[in-house]
Amino acid sequence: MNLKKLTLYSSVFALQGLSNAVIPILPELAGGDSGSVAVSSLIFSGYFMGAFLSLVPLGILADRIGNLKVIRFGMLLTALSGFVITFSDIPLILGIFRFLEGVGCGAFFPAAFSILAEWEDSQQSLGEFNFLLNAGLAAGVFFSGVLAGFGIKTAIASFTFLSGLSCILLLSKAGDLLSPNGYGKEFTRSESKSPVKSQQDTSLLPELKSYLVKSRKTMFQTELGKIWGISVLLYGTTGLLNANYADYSASFLTKPELGLAISVSYLAAMLSSLIAGRADFNYKNIVRTGIILAAAGIFLSVKLPLLAFFLIGAGGGAAVVGLITAVSRINSSGFAMGLFNTGIYAGLGLGPVLGSFFLGTLGYETLFLGSAITLLSVFFVKLE
Structure with missing residues (x-):
């Protein structure tokens, strides 16, 4: 596996693993016996609402400023959210950062699919990417349950660590391999003779x-x-x-x-x-x-x-x-x-x-x- 694939694939595995690591321990995150089912549901749903609201605007932004910049933002937000969730026990804070984690997901996927579509072996790479996407989801819930005996947030901390490593790869020269041209297709096509119109178009x-x-x-x-x-x-x-x-x-x-x-x-x-x-x-x-x-x-x-x-x-x-x-x-x-x-x-x-x-x-x-x-x-x- 080449370095650019390793960078993108490790990112999607870590991102999806972290998103699902909360599922087996939702009652504990919501406050245990003193927590409510509504709080549990909000912590679970916050991630998906963040992704739902951010997919379109951040997908458009990726076309404007470049896929790599938006992917880096998405993974940094994911790692930050995982760090806060690991060390906080306040349900409101957990809900807010689950939402922000979802925004990180909304930033990552449109840009990642855009990059994959431009690779020469795009069909094969999309298959590998989707396989690791589902593998991350499965690993998140599995290891969250298995590692709960060592500490209720052990799996969350582990996938946060993996997300941090992915961020380092994305910010290094390995990340630059993902988007050598720097910008998405729509940005490079938008041309205007008028500076004012150009500014409006952006x-x-x-x-x-x-x-x-x-x-x-x-x-x-x-x-x-x-x-x-x-x-x-x-x-x-x-x-x-x-x-x-x-x-x-x-x-x-x-x-x-x-x-x-x-x-x-x-x-x-x-x-x-x-x-x-x-x-x-x-x-x-x-x-x-x-x-x-x-x-x-x-x-x-x-x-x-x-x-x-x-x-x-x-x-x-x-x-x-x-x-x-x-x-x-x-x-x-x-x-x-x-x-x-x-x-x-x-x-x-x-x-x-x-x-x-x-x-x-x-x-x-x-x-x-x-x-x-x-x-x-x-x-x-x-x-x-």
Whole structure:
């Protein structure tokens, strides 16, 4: 593996590992027995809301000032957030820095995918990058559970250390290999004879306004709105389970067992994504199959956690392949794909928060089963 790949790949592994290392220990981060489920959900969701709100503006900024600068900013913010989360026990501080960690994610991914797309072996590199992305997610929850006996934040500290090493690589000459030209495509294309107009063109506000107008038209005048809604529902229900399962399973799962169960979902997602990508099925059937598997996993989570998380991961991995295929049939542009991804982060961010409002009334099991039934309502949505 060459140095530029090592730099980018180690960064995505550390970033994703740190993002998921909080999941098995959410009750402890929220204050243990004195903490509330709402606080747990906010700490979990803060990351995804930060990513959701920052993906578009920071993606545009990467085009303006260069991918490498934005990637460096994203990893520095990730490492800083991990450092604060490691040493702070104040739930409000944890929530704020989880949000900032999500902003770091929002800075990293648009710029990273832009860099990968320009490499000669882009298809192979994208496959390797996505493999390590999911491997980081799996490692985060697994080692968080396994290492909890040595200290509740041992895994967070470990992935923060890895993030710091990635920052050093990115700031060194190794980082310069990622973006030898220094700027993104859009910045180099923007030319103007007028200095005033040039200055206006570099402003993010007009471009963000244009993006919002275009987003509204795309969502309401095409099938993308339905696909976006399905992705919100899928990730909202599975995110709700992930955010609350540590509390729910405290009486019958140890931290290592919980970490193993959740990490299995990411391994299953890796496997099902490969199978769905090669399967000779209509994308609608792939989406439906994925939804059935994910809903079945949520149903089984109250009795069979290992099987449940395997089915949730397998269903989510397959459904996303089908949904991305559906998006590409409407519009294969980066804009459309970016808009689709905001649905994923919206679901992960909002699902646990909304669920926490009903938890006191319904209880864990009823809430989980209700979310599975809600997910199955997707079958009433017709994709063209």
